[in-house]
Amino acid sequence: AQRVTQPEKLLSVFKGAPVELKCNYSYSGSPELFWYVQYSRQRLQLLLRHISRESIKGFTADLNKGETSFHLKKPFAQEEDSAMYYCALKGGTYKYIFGTGTRLKVLA
Amino acid sequence: NAGVMQNPRHLVRRRGQEARLRCSPMKGHSHVYWYRQLPEEGLKFMVYLQKENIIDESGMPKERFSAEFPKEGPSILRIQQVVRGDSAAYFCASSPGLAGSRDEQFFGPGTRLTVL
Numbered sequence: 755a756q757r758v759t760q761p762e763k764l765l766s767v768f769k770g771a772p773v774e775l776k777c778n779y780s781y782s783g784s785p786e787l788f789w790y791v792q793y794s795r796q797r798l799q800l801l802l803r804h805i806s807r808e809s810i811k812g813f814t815a816d817l818n819k820g821e822t823s824f825h826l827k828k829p830f831a832q833e834e835d836s837a838m839y840y841c842a843l844k845g846g847t848y849k850y851i852f853g854t855g856t857r858l859k860v861l862a
Numbered sequence: 863n864a865g866v867m868q869n870p871r872h873l874v875r876r877r878g879q880e881a882r883l884r885c886s887p888m889k890g891h892s893h894v895y896w897y898r899q900l901p902e903e904g905l906k907f908m909v910y911l912q913k914e915n916i917i918d919e920s921g922m923p924k925e926r927f928s929a930e931f932p933k934e935g936p937s938i939l940r941i942q943q944v945v946r947g948d949s950a951a952y953f954c955a956s957s958p959g960l961a962g963s964r965d966e967q968f969f970g971p972g973t974r975l976t977v978l
Binding site: 798799800847850853 | 953969
């Protein structure tokens with residue numbers, strides 16, 4: 755079955771501390787993995803995708819096929835990073851499968 | 863470009879009433895997707911439409927739910943005889959229909975439906 759698991763509902767870190775948001779997936783083919791972010795009162799927006807291998811706002815994510823993981827990392831958290839983060843898998847050409855999301859709170 | 867528009871943002875209905883949710887895709891986008899987010903869950907795919915065509919409705923409940931994307935006007939997600947379990951956030955996304963992984967979906971702000 756195709757599934758995305760985000761084990762943490764809430765993650766609180768202090769400003770300047772490293773952040774790792776966990777995402778594991780289950781998919782039989784070659785998946786495309788994404789991280790979406792939803793800031794307070796804003797719409798869901800794409801943060802990064804694994805095929806681009808880019809760093810956005812200091813965040814990176816590496817696809818680990820052996821561990822079927824796509825964890826989101828940032829070395830130094832900032833208060834403006836506080837948001838809801840969703841890991842998503844694209845199964846096929848258009849169907850996204852989302853995890854339940856992790857709320858990141860960066861404390862001053 | 864105003865982005866994907868959804869209205870209303872909040873909708874309250876009593877059990878048994880009908881709910882109509884509207885989605886206007888981004889300019890130049892001809893593909894529309896509807897997702898539902900139940901409390902404490904992730905977004906779940908419901909239906910994929912192109913103009914005047916339903917491409918994939920595998921995520922739609924078999925009864926009471928329907929969707930359309932007419933030649934003119936917004937896409938409509940219609941829920942007949944709503945029940946309390948329909949209370950959720952309904953998100954619409956649109957894409958330009960590019961080939962393969964380049965076809966990014968852009969999301970609207972969502973409609974929060976509350977059934978009393």
